[in-house]
Amino acid sequence: MQAVAVTWDEVRAALEAVEAARQRLDYADHPDLVDAAVLEMGAAEKRLNYLLRVARQNGGMSRGKDLYCR
Numbered sequence: 001m002q003a004v005a006v007t008w009d010e011v012r013a014a015l016e017a018v019e020a021a022r023q024r025l026d027y028a029d030h031p032d033l034v035d036a037a038v039l040e041m042g043a044a045e046k047r048l049n050y051l052l053r054v055a056r057q058n059g060g061m062s063r064g065k066d067l068y069c070r
Helices: 008-027 031-057
Strands: 004-005 067-069
Touching: 004 031, 008 031
Parallel strands: none
Antiparallel strands: 004 067
16 A cells, blocks of 8 residues: 655645535525535545544644655
């Protein structure tokens, strides 16, 4: 299995994506937009959870340093 690097920038971007999807869900006014926002939020949360899991497996994150998972 190839090593995966996780950076603070990726985690920050994932958090922002979750929040953006949550806001879209709050303001969705059509059933199709609600469905899209729910799917988008689910995908963003899964990515964030993945990044956090990789960081935990590697003992956490420090600024300016990539973490690697095998």
